[in-house]
Amino acid sequence: xxxxxxxxxxxxxxxxxxxxxxxxxxxxxxxxxxxxxxxxxxxxxxxxxxxxxxxxxxxxxxxxxxxxxxxxxxxxxxxxxxxxxxxxxxxxxxxxx
Numbered sequence: 001x002x003x004x005x006x007x008x009x010x011x012x013x014x015x016x017x018x019x020x021x022x023x024x025x026x027x028x029x030x031x032x033x034x035x036x037x038x039x040x041x042x043x044x045x046x047x048x049x050x051x052x053x054x055x056x057x058x059x060x061x062x063x064x065x066x067x068x069x070x071x072x073x074x075x076x077x078x079x080x081x082x083x084x085x086x087x088x089x090x091x092x093x094x095x096x097x
Contacts, residue, residue, distance in 0.1 A: 006032045014042020045096040054092045058085045 007029035010017045017033060018040065024031040037046070044050060062085075 004032070006030050008032070009034065012042060013037075013040035015044055017042070039097045041097050046093055050092055050096055051089045054089045055085055058088055 013035040
C-alpha cells in the first residue's frame with residue numbers, strides 16, 4: 001500500500017465537502033476527498049434538492065398550462081408526460097454532477 005501525506009482529508013463530496021476541499025486547496029494544502037458514490041454532488045445533486053425541485057417546477061408548469069387551457073378558446077395539447085419530466089430531472093442531475 002502506498003504511503004500518502006495530506007494536510008486535509010475530506011469525507012464526502014457533497015456541497016460542504018467540495019467547499020472544504022476548495023478552501024484547503026486555496027491555502028495551498030494537499031487535499032484528498034473520499035467519496036463512496038461514483039459521482040460528486042451528494043444527495044443535493046443526485047437524489048434530493050435539485051431533482052425534487054426540478055420535478056416540482058415541471059408539475060407546477062403543467063398544472064398552470066392545464067388551468068389556462070380550460071379558459072382559453074383553443075385547447076392546448078399537453079404532450080408532456082411523466083417520462084419527459086423524469087428526462088428533465090436526469091438532465092439537471094447530469095449537468096450538476
